Amino acid sequence: MENAHAPTYGLETKMKSLTNQDIRFSTAPMMDWTDRHCRFFHRLMSRRARLYTEMLTTGAVIFGDRQRLLGFDPAERPLALQLGGSDPLDLAKATRIAEPFGYDEINLNVGCPSDRVQNGAFGACLMLRPDLVADCVSAMKDAVDLPVTVKCRIGVDDQDPRTALFALCERVVAAGCDALVVHARKAWLAGLSPKENRDVPPLDYALVHELKRAFPTLPIAINGGIETIEQMRAQLEHVDGVMIGRAAYHNPELLLAVDPQLFGEPAPLPDGFAAVEAFIPYVEAQLRRGERLASMTRHMLGLFAGRPGARAFRRRLAAEAVRPGAGVETLLSAVDEVRCATQRIAETAEA
Known part of the structure; x- marks a missing residue:
């Protein structure tokens, strides 16, 4: 069994766009959790889930051990790589490096509030700079023939969420963004830890639903506080996809219900x-x-x-x-x- 997926230039399976079905269910990128072992295990329980890597910084991709960082087992697909960075040229370079490994999507992190990303002026900090995010997306789109998506918050600190979220969405759509994943909470860059930022800021699902109505042709997935199949079904009445993080990690058997309940297909395994x-x-x-x-x-x-x-x-x-x-x-x-x-x-x- 090959664990490290070697680069395969000239892939015939590249996707040039995303459909609503592609993002209907996905597992969230989680630092120190969604490594290649985790993803392989999760894939056993759902054929249809879209899996995400841990966030990799542009510096790690450009200067690090690429095979160790980017290699994966082909069985993990469909698989998205999440990148962290704020320099369009570096993001374009990292995206070009990653493309031949066989990823189905490149996702830009505009939602992580950790000290690490704040020090690097990327992640959730980019909610304050929607024009720069658009430049990043445009550079990444120009660099590869893969879907480029964005995962964001509804705002940071004292931003008005509706103004911040809609401004970001308008600009990334104009830049060619293929889909948006919205964690339906603000991020507080000061005063809350990364853990508290996952729980303390209130959820605003209605705002994400409003965003979908305003951008009907853009595939939009929602993230944050969704833990059951019933809650997923309720969200799918309003948006195109749901992204689940800790709920799937702490209760992996939840993934066994995804294919039958959300896609109408048999589960790969019984239990x-x-x-x-x-x-x-x-x-x-x-x-x-x-x-x-x-x-x-x-x-x-x-x-x-x-x-x-x-x-x-x-x-x-x-x-x-x-x-x-x-x-x-x-x-x-x-x-x-x-x-x-x-x-x-x-x-x-x-x-």
Whole structure:
């Protein structure tokens, strides 16, 4: 199984535009979480979900280990790369570098409020500079034959959200942006931590719905506070897509409902137990390459959430997967905690 997707110039599968179905459901880019192991595991549970990488800065792409940073398993597709940066020339260069790896979309981060991006004057800071964002999008579009999208907030600090969001949207649409993903909260660049910025600012779904009515031909997805299939369905009455972050990460089995409930297609696997079995060949291949078991199983700790034995499953994986030489048997033993607990309950019910 090939883990690092080698560059393949002249791809025949490049997409020149995005449809509403392409963005109907996606998982959010999350630093330190949505690495290649996480994405491979998530892909097992949904064929249709659009997956996003962690944010990569333009500097990392231009000067770093490109194969390590940009390589991925072809099974992860459809896959979008999220870039962080504010210099149009650097973004264009990073986009050209990334294109031959086979990504289906390049996304510009205009929403992250962390100290790291503030120091670099990109991420959510760019909500204050919509003309610069438009220049970035235009440069990226000119550089490659791939969809270029933007993920943003509804504003930052004391900005009026409607004014800020509509100004940004107008400019990026004029620059050729293929889709917009809106985290329906403001970001506070001072006074709130990145974690607090995910929860404290109030959600304003209605504003994003208004934006869609104003830009009916632009594919628009909504992000923030959406945790259930029912909530996703409700949002899809107003916008083209939903993007889910922590809800899918902490409860991966939620992804098993995506294909049947949102696309009318069968789920790839019946349950979390089957997902583990399907993941094992990948885990074995990575272990042979020298990866540590914990690097993969840390993305599985939310599996079986709410089931009997789930706490023992998490505890066992967290304690034992980090040990030197830990292998697939550690994962299977942890899963047995759930199987045995479920069996005990069934036997008690029958008694």
